[in-house]
Amino acid sequence: MPYSPAILAGTTNHLQRIFEVDNLPSSDLEALEYKLAHVVLHLIRSDFNRLLHLLYRIDVDERKVKAAMIDADEDTVSIRIARLIIKREIQKTEIRLRYSGR
16 A cells, blocks of 8 residues: 655654664665664664564564564564554554644
8 A cells, every 4th residue: 555755754864763774774664674674684683682672662562572583583573563553653654644734
């Protein structure tokens, strides 16, 4: 599903603040997923507790995270989790934009 540039930009900006990273792509959903998956993979390998904290903060459904982690290698898990994060952040951005009057 194509998203408006405002939704993608808002989602990207929020993800950059949450994950404390720069230069996440804000116009290409696939590129955003790819870059975020690398960030998630790094957290899986180096600071899993921080990743869990961020997932809780973002409000990603715990059951979906558990399902994403079943029977897969770290690379696949990181992509699945990145998709869940992006999907949730897009939902939140859509709500913020809808009620901000834009």
